[in-house]
Amino acid sequence: MLNVDKAQEIAAGYVTEGQAVRLGSVVVDGQVDASAVIKLPLATLNRHGLVAGATGTGKTKTLQLIAEQCAAAGVPVLLADIKGDLSGLARAGEAGDKVAKRAKETGDDWQPTAFPVQSISLGTGGPGVPVRATITSFGPILLSKVLGLNDTQEATLGLIFHWADQRGLALLDLKDLRSVISHLTSDEGKADLKQLGGVSASTAGVILRSLSNLEAQGGDEFFGEPELAVADLLKAGTISLLEVGELHNKPALFSTFLMWLLAELFQELPEAGDLDKPKLVFVLDEAHLLFSDASKAFLEQIEQTVKLIRSKGVGVFFCTQLPTDIPNAVLSQLGARIQHALRAFTPDDQKALAQTVKTYPTTKHYELDKALTSLGTGEAIVTVLSERGAPTPVAWTRLRAPRSLMGTIGVDAIREAAKASELHAKYAETIDRESAYEKLAAKVAPPPSGQPQEEPQGEPQKDEPGALEKVLTSAPVKSFLRSAASALGREITRGLFGTAKRRR
């Protein structure tokens, strides 16, 4: 069989009726066939995908390419701009020999094009429009991930949320949470603490200290109001770039924020059924950050979110160096695979390579282990889901070049554009309305009506190590924990991760 015939045979599996992202053209035995086009159907973008590859192999440019064509088709995109190099999406690309060559090889009538971009940043420290979320809305599970709490501490934080929720004490920012915990561990809060049962002052102290760490990392300017409304990310054809900027040193906050957004989207969007194109494409770059040190509960929630968000018309693309960074339960749900070159230097590399090969459909045209290690820059081994939902033939693909600028436009330009953005007026200023901090500062909040506050009986609970464990296993506390858990459980069915709707 001639190489051209092979290329055409592969491309025949990529014919679409509806709109599609044109990724590039088929390569067989080092020869590219411009007319053998590899496409990613918009109709199956909500079946999710993976973009992986070693450093410098072209992952970010692939994301840029996908974002451009989605935007051009009117699909909103959200992606995290870890290194600032995606900000180039806002500016037309530069013509040149390399781009011209690639355009010819991939049958692309390349034109320099700028795309509508809105840049956002977590809190007021970054170059984009500052976006925030409230502590209440984040909920105890996500916050525990941000704070790096263990299971016991996470349970304690859940009880503290429960207490504040019952009292109508709004937890909007970190100082609200801090004041609630400080109250519970103070003399006048002893009775409340006792009523809560499972919370020991020492565990509360650990949580307080972790809050301080987060504050030191700038978390205090992220938690609060006005909270980001997901509708602002759903404007047709607009690319929202999460400019991570200084955030390198708080990866936990960045990745948890993205999970919070997914949970919010799940809550806000109606069931969509099968759509011609997704309502949003959501790209999780540096996805390994999400999974490292994650609790079992957190991982299960990610798995659930990814599974369920599909029916809301949201497509999630994970981007990471090694596919093995992603847990199998999540990996098995990703319909599209765009695998850039892998390295095979170490035994670990080789193991990852062998595992990656296994996740592909069989192909008679390539030796996959060899192919995966010999791909050129801006090339990938691709398989996607066809419009009928079946895996397409494995295709060594030379990717098209992005039409916008490859590289950053610079922090100053990002900042200027953010100031001119529609979102600026809505989100630039932090609002600090009355919440738990102010209420507790004024006076201790009254108990909820119908629930008389118990007088503390006997000796106040001691904080010796092990006290919490004893308390946690006592019968009344167990039943209380169950009811607290079911209260949280209700929130989880309302929103994944136990995130709450904004209380107004």
Ligand SMILES: Nc1ncnc2c1ncn2[C@@H]1O[C@H](COP(=O)(O)OP(=O)(O)OP(=O)(O)O)[C@@H](O)[C@H]1O
């Ligand atoms: N599709 C493409 N078209 C043209 N050039 C490309 C393409 N993909 C990659 N390149 C070239 O390769 C370089 C590296 O690509 P890219 O920044 O996307 O790598 P990466 O995998 O994201 O690396 P890192 O892991 O370091 O972030 C680009 O600067 C560009 O010069």
Ligand SMILES: [Mg+2]
């Ligand atoms: Mg990159």
